[in-house]
Amino acid sequence: xxxxxxxxxxxxxxxxxxxxxxxxxxxxxxxxxxxxxxxxxxxxxxxxxxxxxxxxxxxxxxxxxxxxxxxxxxxxxxxxxxxxxxxxxxxxxxxxxxxxxxxxxxxxxxxxxxxxxxxxxxxxxxxxxxxxxxxxxxxxxxxxxxxxxxxxxxxxxxxxxxxxxxxxxxxxxxxxxxxxxxxxxxxxxxxxxxxxxxxx
Amino acid sequence: xxxxxxxxxxxxxxxxxxxxxxxxxxxxxxxxxxxxxxxxxxxxxxxxxxxxxxxxxxxxxxxxxxxxxxxxxxxxxxxxxxxxxxxxxxxxxxxxxxxxxxxxxxxxxxxxxxxxxxxxxxxxxxxxxxxxxxxxxxxxxxxxxxxxxxxxxxxxxxxxxxxxxxxxxxxxxxxxxxxxxxxxxxxxxxxxxxxxxxxx
DNA sequence: GCGTTGCGAAACTCAACCGTATCGAAATTT
DNA sequence: AAATTTCGATACGGTTGAGTTTCGCAACGC
Numbered sequence: 286x287x288x289x290x291x292x293x294x295x296x297x298x299x300x301x302x303x304x305x306x307x308x309x310x311x312x313x314x315x316x317x318x319x320x321x322x323x324x325x326x327x328x329x330x331x332x333x334x335x336x337x338x339x340x341x342x343x344x345x346x347x348x349x350x351x352x353x354x355x356x357x358x359x360x361x362x363x364x365x366x367x368x369x370x371x372x373x374x375x376x377x378x379x380x381x382x383x384x385x386x387x388x389x390x391x392x393x394x395x396x397x398x399x400x401x402x403x404x405x406x407x408x409x410x411x412x413x414x415x416x417x418x419x420x421x422x423x424x425x426x427x428x429x430x431x432x433x434x435x436x437x438x439x440x441x442x443x444x445x446x447x448x449x450x451x452x453x454x455x456x457x458x459x460x461x462x463x464x465x466x467x468x469x470x471x472x473x474x475x476x477x478x479x480x481x482x483x484x485x
Numbered sequence: 486x487x488x489x490x491x492x493x494x495x496x497x498x499x500x501x502x503x504x505x506x507x508x509x510x511x512x513x514x515x516x517x518x519x520x521x522x523x524x525x526x527x528x529x530x531x532x533x534x535x536x537x538x539x540x541x542x543x544x545x546x547x548x549x550x551x552x553x554x555x556x557x558x559x560x561x562x563x564x565x566x567x568x569x570x571x572x573x574x575x576x577x578x579x580x581x582x583x584x585x586x587x588x589x590x591x592x593x594x595x596x597x598x599x600x601x602x603x604x605x606x607x608x609x610x611x612x613x614x615x616x617x618x619x620x621x622x623x624x625x626x627x628x629x630x631x632x633x634x635x636x637x638x639x640x641x642x643x644x645x646x647x648x649x650x651x652x653x654x655x656x657x658x659x660x661x662x663x664x665x666x667x668x669x670x671x672x673x674x675x676x677x678x679x680x681x682x683x684x685x
Numbered sequence: 686g687c688g689t690t691g692c693g694a695a696a697c698t699c700a701a702c703c704g705t706a707t708c709g710a711a712a713t714t715t
Numbered sequence: 716a717a718a719t720t721t722c723g724a725t726a727c728g729g730t731t732g733a734g735t736t737t738c739g740c741a742a743c744g745c
Binding site for chain 1: 520522524597601604639640642647650651652655660666674675678679680681684685
């Protein structure tokens, strides 16, 4: 309470290194991003990559799942500003964020956990869902509802189904599209195709 | 050559148990279907579940990947007969197979490997792709091409994109839809929504 | 300076699993 | 009957990683 006044009295002794903590989380995200699954992620590998003793990890997190959960908490879903001019335009903006991120390491990390390990680590998945999925879902819901209200979309539109179509299509591409299919106009093509429908 | 005449002369000694082999493969598929990834799949767990000695496994397959590859070879993509009356009807039939299978162990097995392990076991994934994905893909391509030719669909339809939309939407549901969303009319709703488009 | 706490490094115990070897019993050919 | 091969079971040595402990040093408050 005397010097730095951080609100709570600093406990005696050497303070925990903020740098070490960041290095640990960074190493964890890197490894998961490189395709290492949560189950085969080893604390020792994380410690080695972070240049840190295992002690330093266990002092902060009691187990692997706890650590990964906190690492995921550092991820943020970058929500683009929506122009709000047309539903079509906003949907393209939202989907294009997914496309752009599809090649990023962090995103692959996210996808791998969400897709493959959601069954086995439900608590982990839940945390991640709230952080990375929910904000985007909410944004898209609002765009679709707006379109339904102002006549851009069918008045009887099934919003949940529409979301599954849009997101599912982009998911399909990011997972199996390879580099070649993630062209700059992909989001636009998806949205147009989905809005217009396939029927003649 | 004397008795059962199987074409090639039977080597002396006790013949390999067909039952054991089936049990091993069955156990492998079960485990993968339950969400055990290939990397954490253990020969010991397979042997225990199959009620078999490890020797019996190693006598047939030299390593884990080899075993899994052979196990996958036992999977078949059940292709429904297509009525061929309308594109809409055939698409519903195709998608409804996915929906029906969504809860089956075999299908979960397929999904888990396809989604999570395609990066790390490309050779495995390739084998699996030919067996489980390609036949369905081909069937759907034909339906869509037919529709484009006979005027049911837009003449300038992007078939690849249309497939991504249809399959991606169903994938989204099977992975995240939970039990509640996989209703009997799901395939129909998807196809209708996609064919008509979302726009007013 | 002193007590306290965090640090990285290393050693440790414990468990799982790999791949191999060995065993007695069973199945099949000769 | 004899020879051969597989069977399930069990044991073995080796590797990996979890989670704990210990050590000497560093950083902080008093």
